[in-house]
Amino acid sequence: MLEGNRVSRISVRGFAVASATAVTTVGAVVGVASGSTQTPADNLEATADDATLLADIPAGQQAQVQTASLSQQADAQAIAADSAAKKSAEEAARKQAAEDAVSKQKAAEKAEKEAKERKEAEKVASRSASRDSSDFPTQGSYSIGEIQAMARQMVPADQFQCFSNIVDHESSWNYRATNASSGAYGLFQALPGSKMSSAGSDWQTNPATQIKWGLGYMDGRYGSPCGAWNFWQANHWY
Structure with a gap:
């Protein structure tokens, strides 16, 4: 040896x-x-x-x-070193992939939260920007286009379509519409029509006053015009 x-x-x-x-x-x-x-x-x-x-x-x-x-x-x-280096690289890649997945999930949750907050802010801004019936000058008569323009300025944008659907079915935007048999009156066919006096004494001749009353009624009873429209679709009255 x-x-x-x-x-x-x-x-x-x-x-x-x-x-x-x-x-x-x-x-x-x-x-x-x-x-x-x-x-x-x-x-x-x-x-x-x-x-x-x-x-x-x-x-x-x-x-x-x-x-x-x-x-x-x-x-x-050298072979052992190469094997160890490969194993280390694979482990680092798995760790990085897991970290990237967590980061993407957090980013998505943040974006969703921010979008929700923006939507709520826009809703609040829309409501605060809504005009009152007293903001419109009184006229001897009103066209359908003028009544709808007033409604767009008084009703929140995200609720207007539901609001419009109800008025379409109830009166076709005729603020003087009268039901001969029941006496229901106005844009919303209030029964009796005099209940709209809570919004203003000119309820019979001013569509802005009727819009104010109708919006308050829908918000108070159904939470929103869309809530009222959902009920109307199921029952054909509200």
Whole structure:
């Protein structure tokens, strides 16, 4: 065994076999040239047997064996390092993907919250910007277009279509519409019509006063014109 170098016996033996094989090949060629009767195959077999008995190698060749062993160790270490680096990269990628998913979810929740807040703010602004019946000058008569224009300025924008649907079905925007059998009156066919006096004494002749009353009635009883319209669709009255 090699002292101090701690070269494995397998590595030494492998090197010895390879060296012996090379020497035997040269000897076989020389034998043939000199007329020897021993065949190359016999020489190879004898040399292999001799090689298996080598416990050590010549001191001059120890450095070569040691270099080969260190090269193998370096290759093994490089493979292990590559595997560790790949595993680390995969773990980092998984961690980053999880963090990105959480960030996207938080961003979506924030955007949804901000959109909801904007909608509420717009609703409040729309209500605060609504005009009162007293803001409109009185006239001797009003066209459907004028009545609808007043309603658009008094009813919140997001509720106007529902409001308009009810007026369409109740009076077709005729502020003087009268039900001959019941006595229901005005844009909303209030019964009796006099209940609209709570919004103004000119309830019979001023559509703005009727709009004010109708909007208050829908908000008070159904929460909003759309709430009233939902009820109307189910019952055909409100």
